[in-house]
Amino acid sequence: MGKLLHQKNMRARIAWLSEHGKPEPTLVNAARSAGYELILPPALGINPAIARAAIIDVRRSATPACSARDLLNKSALAGRPGVTVILARQDLKLSERQALQNSGNIVFDYASSTAVIARLRQQMRINSLAEEASERLKAAMNTALPADTASLTPKKQSPSILFAGAPSPITASALYHLRAYSPVSVLTAGQTLRALENKNFDAIVFSPSEENDLLYALARTLMRHARFSTIPIFAVSQNMEIVRAFSSIGADAYPSEIIDNYFAHRVGRAAQRGRLARGLRHFLHSTRNAIMSASPATSATFFATQIHQLIRRRSMDPTPFSMIGITLVAKPNTTTTSNTEKIESAELAELCTKACRLEDAIVPLNSKSIVIITPSTNWHDATRIAARLTGVLAGRTTGDNNPSAYIPVTDIVEHKAGEGAQALLARLLDQLRTSTRHFNTALSSSL
Structure with a gap:
């Protein structure tokens, strides 16, 4: 398949396109540290969609702009939506730089391998926003969601x-x-x-x-x-x-x-x-x-639409996505007033926005549980988001700075290839129920 490295917890695959062989070990290591897998053109020939971005090396090319176009065309990546970073010499003429920029974002050779991956990651972040906005617009149209x-x-x-x-x-x-x-x-x-x-x-x-x-x-x-x-x-x-x-x-x-x-x-x-x-x-x-x-019916329709879109997208692009489930468990020996109940119910989803990305969709299940859809996120990245959410919710206070009457319990699932929307949600809810039951048992035994 032309892989240069293999990672279980990969965020995305990046195509390496060059007329002069494999990338430097420092670039491979920088990519690995950021959770990216570098792949060679033979893998792209089998399925170009496996790469979400490309790094094109024209530092030793006599005609950089022509080389960049040829490498893209031969890799079958030309015209595909994605991020392209071009490694080029600093001493290029103005006309060469202007021609080269039509193929992607130029990073000059004075930048380190870490800098190349940092630029790539920054561009992919913006690209993810565009992808999610497109999916969100489709879901909003299907559910008549009042969005600006x-x-x-x-x-x-x-x-x-x-x-x-x-x-x-x-x-x-x-x-x-x-x-x-x-x-x-x-x-x-x-x-x-x-x-x-x-x-x-x-x-x-x-x-x-x-x-x-x-x-x-x-x-x-x-x-x-x-x-x-x-x-x-x-x-x-x-x-x-x-x-x-x-x-x-x-x-x-x-x-x-x-x-x-x-x-x-x-x-x-x-x-x-x-x-x-x-x-x-x-x-x-x-x-x-x-x-x-939105109403529960609208939220449910939006949730189903969003999940089906992500599953369809993953059938063409192996980029992972995950879901986080959160439920609030009442603390033992805590008297919950109607006022506290009202505050918890109204603010649960709002509090979660403080630790989530904009592209993450927060869908309430009931007054004490929510599901968060996290596009372009593997299990380990979703775990970090869940940890931030737990911290925000655990530190929450009510009323006159009284501690919250609830403890957040979270669980995460990453979508498996070929898994349907209902099976994915059922797996999350089953894990969440099991985690909640174990948490209650552990809490009771500690009293």
Whole structure:
């Protein structure tokens, strides 16, 4: 099958396309650490759909743009939805970089293997949002779910770009090339935060003045924050160590030698995608709220539609998905007032949104149980989400800071190839009932 490595807990398969052999061991290890499996073209010839993304190596090619197109065409991946990252030399001419960008996202050879995987992961995150928004829109149409779709058609206007950095020659050069977008310019990390609080931006460009600049810590934080994680982040610097540091967290970083019209075009193009991603996030948030407030019949129909869509998608794409079941078990020797009952019932699903991704669908089963559908997630990743959910719910208080009268019990199932929707749900509920019974037995024996 052309596999380079085999992982049981794989998140996704990544195609390696190159005219010059296998990837470096450091890239294989970086992919493995992130939960990705690198595969060679022979496996793609059997089933191109097994790869959710591709890494194209044209660093030693005399004609990079032609080589990238040829490699994609021969692999049968051309035209398929997915993420493509291209490894290219830094010294390419402007015309070569402009031609190459039509095939994918360029990562230059000064970036480490960790940086390549970080960029890939960031792009796949945005791609997952788009896939889930598409599935959510179909389910909303089938169930007549009242969701706000206006955000999916943003107004046609110039992208909103935030530029953060102290005055310097490279700052002046970058701002000059970005002048067509009229970026908002700030000087410090604090001013950047205030700007982000008061306005939605489609992309951010950082120009740190030194290696310990707070702008790096801010960029790292933004990329991990749920609200800002889909905003494209760029960095410019004359210091290659700063460029490499920003690259390692998934930012698109550029040294002073290649701050030109290509850089400006890359920022503008990424900002357009950033605006679309913000619209997708708003739509997913809207549909999630609509699901949680819908009638039981509508929720059940939405749940069935969503699961069938994911199963159908998995029949063409082996990317896993999982489901998390949560039920609240009453603490022994706890007097539950009607007020406490009301609060618990109304806020269970809402509390879960604090630990879930936007693409996760939260469907109430009853006043004390919910099911969470987690697309593009294997069992181990779903376990991490469940652990966060347990922490949020266990720390919950009611009324005058009184501890919650309930303890959350969770269970997880990952969809098996060929498994139907009813069998999957039955397996989850059976495991959840068993876990609840064991928990009650253990709790009683400890008293």
